[in-house]
Amino acid sequence: MQMFxxxxxxxxxxxxxxxxxxxxxxxxxxxxTYRAWDESAGRTAKIG
Known part of the structure; x- marks a missing residue:
């Protein structure tokens, strides 16, 4: 299984x-926290 x-x-x-x-x-x-990091990464991904 590949996981990014x-x-x-x-x-x-x-x-x-x-x-x-x-x-x-x-x-x-x-x-x-993992939640805050995930939320931040999600916002960053939507910008690009």
């Missing part, structure tokens, strides 16, 4: 939406 990064991210967001996925160092070490 967007698919993986969406799946993680559905399974563990409030779990911290990464820390945004440029925003002052702000934690980013």
């Amino acid at each position: 990064l967007g698919d993986w991210l969406r799946r993680r967001a559905l399974l563990t939406p409030e779990k911290v996925a990464l820390i945004d160092a440029e925003a002052g070490m702000v934690p980013v």
Whole structure:
């Protein structure tokens, strides 16, 4: 089964939406949840 990064991210967001996925160092070490990351990626994808 082939899975793209967007698919993986969406799946993680559905399974563990409030779990911290990464820390945004440029925003002052702000934690980013899988849900927030997935939503941001979705908005970015719609722009292109």
